[in-house]
């Protein structure tokens with residue numbers, strides 16, 4: 759297939775780089791629409807899966823099963839800590855997980871094992887807000 763959609767892919771790549779944390783194709787499409795790029799949702803989907811396939815973007819599933827993407831700073835294998843409220847994302851190493859995954863795969867005779875481990879939670883700021891809201895609710 760010809761590379762006639764290259765500028766669109768570049769535009770999607772830029773929008774992804776500007777995003778705060780992991781974003782869905784819909785979210786990115788909405789951002790691009792505000793900028794009047796004329797890029798359709800199907801093109802955004804295609805660009806994102808292309809970026810993920812070439813290793814230019816990380817992809818994961820949100821707890822409700824939605825595919826999310828992010829242009830991470832770390833190129834090497836890593837994991838993520840993600841705030842489910844504000845989307846803050848921290849790229850983390852997980853040495854224990856690497857060893858456990860390799861050992862467990864080998865134990866069952868598996869080779870070329872890969873794994874996806876991401877932690878979803880509330881960041882300190884959001885937890886503080888949540889605590890304050892809970893306090894208010896208790897006093898009310």
Ligand SMILES: [Zn+2]
Pocket residue numbers: 816828830831836837838849
């Ligand atoms: Zn990443």
Ligand SMILES: [Zn+2]
Pocket residue numbers: 841842843844845846880881882883884885
């Ligand atoms: Zn947060």
Ligand SMILES: [Zn+2]
Pocket residue numbers: 835836837852855856873875
């Ligand atoms: Zn790992």
